[in-house]
Amino acid sequence: MAHKPTNPYYHPEERQHSYSPRPASPYSERGNTNAAARQRAALARRKKAARAKRRRRWLTALVAVLLGCGVVCFAVYNLLNNLVTGGAAALPDNIGTEDALKGDVVNILCAGIDFEEGREYPNGMGFTDVILYVTFDMKANKISMLQIPRDTYAGDAVNTGGTGKINAVALRGETDPPIAALATLINEQFKLPVDYYMTIDMDAFKAVINAIGGIEVTIPKDIVDDSGNILPAGTHKIDGDTAEFMVRQRHNYGNADIGRLEMQRYMYSALLKTFKSFPLSDIIKVMPAYIQYVKTDINLAKMCSLAGKVLKVESEDILMFTMPGEACTVNGQSVYTAHLEATAEILNEHFRPYSDPVSASELGLIELQNTVSSVNDGTGQSMESIDNGTAQWGQGNIQSEPAQSSSSAPAA
Helix, strand or coil: CCCCCCCCCCCHHHHHCCCCCCCCCCCCHHHHHHHHHHHHHHHHHHHHHHHHHHHHHHHHHHHHHHHHHHHHHHHHHHHHHHHHHCCCCCCCHHHCCCHHHCCCEEEEEEEEEECCCCCCCCCCCCEEEEEEEEEEECCCCEEEEEEECCCEECCCCCCCCCCCEHHHHHHHCCCCCCHHHHHHHHHHHCCCCCCEEEEEEHHHHHHHHHHCCCEEEEECCCEECCCCCEECCEEEEECHHHHHHHHHCCCCCCCCHHHHHHHHHHHHHHHHHHHHCCCHHHHHHHHHHHHHHEEECCCHHHHHHHHHHHCCCCHHHEEEEECCEEEEEECCEEEEEECHHHHHHHHHHHCCCCCCCCCHHHCCCCCCCCCCCCCCCCCCEEHHHHHCCCCCCCCCECCCCCCCCCCCCCCC
């Protein structure tokens, strides 16, 4: 019997060992389940990554748009601000409101500029024939306005071209801006701070009123010019030319320029009432005229802030005064000289709400004479009295008198 060869690779003992099971076939039921789960997980990860990518793109686009809008808004603001201020230089810091009172009160010098036809104005400044000093007591929500007559005697030491009148100070001023010369003089002579200025070409007066379609104004007394043209007493809707006639004419008043200043109060009242009711469309219409003719160092943001606060002031808390004094002649010139005691009283009571009083002797104003009683001494008119027709022509009227018709003409 033949012997079977031994298989060298055969080891019977190994038959007792255990072996790891084979991996499941991907084609088996269990393999299909695991693969589907992995596919779903991978798909979810891809979707999440896509959403994150879209979100980053959206955020990037949003940031770009916001930055673009910010740049545009900044550019538009600067453009409007430069148009409003005209790149105007600011007034000297040393004549402004003291730091402790900033935020409580702001003081603004407003001037209407008159350019005589045929005359050269090398520094771009004409005569300041309307001078209005405004104190806005923001803490008490009150406004006081001081009308300074254009012929007020400024003194021989001031460069006025020989007239001695305050309306030529800015014209002759060698400052930047020229109106700073007038602001400095008011600070020195009236002892009043000046924070900002606003000048307006008298031609703008007509342009602004025409741009809004005219304004309704009450005229307490007939206005007659040298040619016999008459604007009768009463309530009228007037255009720019008529408004200019109203605020310029002075020859038919017994007290000449002082009568004109009093008539101008009725214009201020009408303008304020009109602007208080302004819709945005009218503001847009006025802006071109405003930008073209008005110069100021009040930036756009400050202007909007102040305008909003002014509109909230009640008419009974807006008071108007004319500097007390009288007409006289000096160096061959007809001028207006201050009454120091009466002026000091008005300034201390209404234009220094949180400052120490300044005596008449401390004022820098020049009193050439004091021979007549001024109807403006210590008195004034509230805008409410003008609005409701109780203001009396020719005298101050802060305390209301019995009501009259707004279209009536009080006796002179």
